[in-house]
Amino acid sequence: MEGVKLNEVSMVLVLSTCTQLGALDHERWVHAYVERYKIRMMVTLGVALGDMYVEAKLHDESKLIQRCFDDSKDDDKGDDKKLKGKKCLYLESAIGGLAMNGFGQESLDLFYDIKREGVQPNGVTFISVLKGCNVVGLMEKGRKHFDSMMNVYGIDPRLKHYGLMVDMYSRAGHLEEALNFINSMPMKPMLVHGVLCFMLVECIKTKNSGELSKRNIVELEDKNDCAYVLKSMLPGCSVIEVDGEVHEFIVGDKSHPRYGEIELKLEEISKCLRLDGNVEKEDALSKHSEKVAIAFWLISLKGVPFRVVMNLRICWDCHNVAKLISKIFNKEIIVRDRNRFHHFKDGEYACKDYW
The missing domain is CATH 1.25.40.10 (Tetratricopeptide repeat domain)
Incomplete structure (x- = not known):
């Protein structure tokens, strides 16, 4: 060149x-x-x-x-x-x-x-x-803007707009309202399954899957595999840049040339989490690709915020682990998952755990 x-x-x-x-x-x-x-x-x-x-x-x-x-x-x-x-x-x-x-x-x-x-x-x-x-x-304000699309600007909402509204209701814990909103959507049933996924994710995240999610899984068409994809646990991948070089970590992969050092740092992280009274969070960390990326960052970069890109949405347990690590190691952590960015500093999440 x-x-x-x-x-x-x-x-x-x-x-x-x-x-x-x-x-x-x-x-x-x-x-x-x-x-x-x-x-x-x-x-x-x-x-x-x-x-x-x-x-x-x-x-x-x-x-x-x-x-x-x-x-x-x-x-x-x-x-x-x-x-x-x-x-x-x-x-x-x-x-x-x-x-x-x-x-x-x-x-x-x-x-x-x-x-x-x-x-x-x-x-x-x-x-x-x-x-x-x-x-x-801002659920009410979101509903107001959604309604203004057709009433004020003559814009027909697409599936993405409906999905965001369902996600908004679900995050706020208004699952019945989310379901009613889904039932009012002018789309074919096959298209509704993607929107229902938003609600099911929130049910799982808040430990509130129960009869609500079971009832609606069986109502989906036979061709709809959304609920089963949610349970299938796709292999997670985390990417981090160090000194101008991009490093990729995949669940179960131990091929990185510095993996021996990474394992030692993982043991240190686990010990710190245990001392802080978080055995459950330690177990969550041991199952995801973020653990290797975080450990590699801690042994490679000093005084630099942790920036990682993930191919999946960060789970609730890993979200809490990131907060704890930012507190215990006094580090700033920035995670970009498939939906958005998450910022952790001093054991706090920028959006007060609303995500």
């Missing part, structure tokens, strides 16, 4: 790959490269960089939006409509990023900013808005 000059399209692809791997150092290098070689800040590149800042918590939302917008506005001097469109794209991107990081109220504030700009929200915008309501438990 020597002598080849990368353009804005190449940068978007590289940045997307780095983001998926959670390779923050590489992401910073990409932005530095863009600035050094004055690569044109097209909308998709600006949005990708904006997502990076939100996910890494490197800037608050207003600085994030202003920086991306300022970088790109020189390309469109005199075209107010195009400038306005770009800025709103960055705002929409930040709404989703903030919601994914657990900053629900901040994401809603940005949504109101978009409306003040005179921009009509679309279906994608409302996905981020409902996520924002979801992560902080």
Whole structure:
């Protein structure tokens, strides 16, 4: 690749790959490269960089939006409509990023900013808005925004919107309301199964599966394997970046060259959890790929927050273990699972255990 000059399209692809791997150092290098070689800040590149800042918590939302917008506005001097469109794209991107990081109220504030700009929200915008309501438990406000889709903006809710509403009711413990909402959905039964999964996950997480989940599992069509997939325990995978190199850990895999050191650190973690009176949490840690990633991080990085990317949603037990480790070892832990980011520090979770 020597002598080849990368353009804005190449940068978007590289940045997307780095983001998926959670390779923050590489992401910073990409932005530095863009600035050094004055690569044109097209909308998709600006949005990708904006997502990076939100996910890494490197800037608050207003600085994030202003920086991306300022970088790109020189390309469109005199075209107010195009400038306005770009800025709103960055705002929409930040709404989703903030919601994914657990900053629900901040994401809603940005949504109101978009409306003040005179921009009509679309279906994608409302996905981020409902996520924002979801992560902080704003059930009534979420219902209000959901209803406004059709009543105010003439937008037909899609399956994703219904799923977020069901998830919102379920997280708040309103399982019967979630079920009633599912029954009112104008979709074919085969499509409803994905939404029902949201509710079943919350039942399992809160130890409240009982007759409610059993009753609805049997009501699903024969082709629906959702409930059984939930129980099948897919192999977990955790990815961490250390000194510019990406390390992948899979459940049961002991092939890492430093696995001997990792095992010693795992024993130390288990001992600390036992001394803290958490034998049950110790058992939970021993079954998942996060344990190896956490141990490897502790022996490799000093004074650097733990950033890991997972292919599955973090379970309730591992969520509690992460809190305990952040307290016992005085570390900051950032976990990106398949749904969102989770931030742990000093034994506390940023969203007060509402996730």
